[in-house]
Amino acid sequence: MNHEAITHEHSGAGAALAHPHGAGGHHHVHEHHEQHFIWKYIFSQDHKVISKQFLITGIIWAVIGALFSVFFRLQLGFPDSTFPIMEKVLGEWAKGGKLSPEFYYALVTMHGTILVFFVLTAGLSGTFANLLIPLQVGARDMASPFMNMLSYWFFFLSSICMLVSLFIETGPASGGWTTYPPLSALKDASMGSGVGMDLWLTGMALFVVSSLLGGLNYIATVLNMRTKGMTMTRLPLTVWALLFTAVLGVLSFPVLFSGFVLLIFDRNFGTSFYLSEIFINGKALPNIGGSAILYQHLFWFLGHPEVYIIMLPGMGMASEVLSNNSRKPIFGYFAMIISMVGITLLAFVVWAHHMFVTGMSPFLGSIFVLLTLLIAVPSAVKVFNWLTTMWRGNIRFNVQMCFAIGFVSLFISGGLTGLFLGNSAIDIHLHDTMFVVAHFHIVMGVSAFFGMFAGVYHWFPKMFGRYMNNTLGYLHFFLTIAGAYLIFWPMHYEGVAGMPRRYYDISAWESFKHFQPINVFISIVTVVVFFAQLLFVVNFFFSIFRGRKVMTQNPWGSPSLEWTTPINPGHGNWEGEIPEVYRWPYDYKDDGHGHDFIAQTTPLAPGEESH
């Protein structure tokens, strides 16, 4: 769609916006009118500001979530020691410097919830879908900037709910990030199933609202607001990946929402959707006929696509960064898109591989084995395409490239262990052991984070007009990749030996107690890696204000559209008309003027064939 007609010669922050469907009603800000601080930075409708809001909120959550993992790793590594500093931070929950089991489980639960939803969903898609979709498709803003703003503020409300739950007397939810009923449904079953669980459910419901508002906007923008010449097959893979991410979210989050609503009913209004034949705390409950397994179906119907909601943006950004820094087109552009279509479709029909040992019909299980292992095929195609992209390239090892290579390495490692877990006959032993923890942390934890880091280092100049510090970046990268493997590699062995996950203390177990030295090792590395992440945080915030200034419009020599905007683009992104696009975003070839790439906005030379 072409919006040039609506644009004028405005410049600077108050530029007129080109969104005829804008719901806010107060956008047509006049040319030289400075917006009030509140409207410019807080209740902003500029996609770039919203993107920064998501990113910074995500970083704050990531630090909290990571700190929780340090606390519970200290318990796992040193169950007999006390850490007075923990009592200072956690108070009653770590009396005498030792975590109580209840709070251990609360920390584990909140670590998972925070990292999966608040950081790797909102912090990741929220940041990059907002930043990149309008900039890379050539739009002045999202389809509905107002909805976009609401999306952030619902996320903010949801964050407040979760944060509050950390401070109540009975503690936050403690039934695991999956919050399976009846444990999460019955106040008598666990301390965290009290008010903490109500806040968790409220927070998550708000989160779903935020995610849907954002997702619908991303889809609408990609489909309707591309600039002239920007056909779907000229979109960067980041936009494709973010589009599929949004589709996954929009179709699966409502199912999760329904699961939560039923759980709220079971908890508060005496229904029996998930409850049946329960005797707890000395009395038999009246509920009969519900199925605890129903919740798991509803949960994993989102829960599995969620894995790809987390992975796809990283895949898109890694594709972009690998191609850009190999100074070579991404290999197999169409194969990449088709494999993402495959992943998106299959993501909806593999959820029950999380439930092989719930007693489901073995026949049904076998179907899910087949579909699950099928997902390895498009994933493998992506890996081979990335490798071939690097082949005969001219590789520039800036920090984002390091993270993109790390992303591929971790994606391979974590993906391969998925072949064990997706095969029910192996899962029946490995299910819910440390092997699972190692698997998903490598693939959707660290790997997704690497995609995110690659994105932050790559687009930081676009966000803030400055660079992040390279030396700190390299240090951050090597400490993190080494640390990630040191933490999670040995964890696989514990799982192979059958050691269950979520154990507060293994010393009473004849089969597992000899793994204590490994737990000590993992815990020490965790603390080191935690501090290495603070290097990133310090680098990020210092660089916003003190980083080296960007002097050229296109610092990475990238053909895609976001680098045709001014170094510090105002609201509306382009001064003057939105540029027209003539070619695909991976034209890394000699342009005849000493550059090794041709921007998307360069018309085809006579006789030149479009990709």
Add this chain to the structure above:
Amino acid sequence: MSGLVIVILVALVFIVIYQIGKSSEHAGVIRGEELISKKTNKTIAWLFVVVFLLGLYGIWVCNEYFVGKLLPVAACKTGENYDKMFQVTLIVTGLVFLATQIVLIYFAFKYQSSEKRKSSFYFSHDNRLEVIWTTIPAIAMTILVVIGLKNWFEVTAPAPDNAMVVEIVGKQFNWIVRYPGQDKELGIRDFRKINDANNVLGLDWSDPHNHDDIITQGEMHLVVNRPVKLIIGSRDVIHDVGLPHFRMKMDAVPGITTTLQFTPTITSDSMKLITGNQNFVYEIACDQLCGKGHYSMRGTIIVETQAQYDAWTAKQQSYYAQNNPDAKPTQTEAAPATGAGDSKKADEKAAGKSVTMKQ
């Protein structure tokens, strides 16, 4: 005070690192406008190789460390198949792992930025390659699925008719085990009849099959080379009967009955010899987060010969007899009493026996 010192120290370290980073950047700016110098590019390329080689060495060290620390031989037939299948999957994935990681690092190093490669190599797609690397993983997956499903249907097959039936029920935070007794049938139970004092499983005393049922807590006795069918249930939240030595597990879900079947092939005593560990014991680990005591929800299995098992059974008093001393003085024969008059006198012997759990 010491906390404050640590905080200050950490902050100082960060400032030092930041300053180093900052100054190296200034040096870069002075040297020229390039974002990354050629030297840095080369250094990072080498670092990738070094870190990768250290990683491979680390994997070897890790493997060496864990030799003999993992589980002993599988104690049932399906477990042996599991181990074989795990090996096959490990070899397939291990080869792919090595090949792809080596290629990744090799390409990164080999194709690092170079003056000689001024014009980049334009190679954007090749459908033959895509077909090849779609087909090969598809074939590999087919093989893994076929092996997997063959084993899966073996593990989940119905138990043979001669299997002994044992019920295991989870509760926060313990396992309750019930044997059918001489009539070889488990009686009806009803969660509304549960009473922690004298009826932990809610056995319906009006069902005569219940009168000879034996109940133990935290410990299960099985007979070597005799198929067993576990009837799995839960009293409160979801638990999971995890049997690492038999390479299987199954959820215990309130309101739903699940099952597992296997044939233990190695007695506990033989396993002590195999592992050289006098304390060896088959453990039942709860594998589904079930509350604050989840990590302590431990049960044990004693696999013994038929003779040992018979001797053990002979010593057991039925749960009915334990809790209804008036109804029957000794073990049940076959004909039960009315069952209506189940005494409410709490028998502390059964109820107070909280086996390993710290509540």
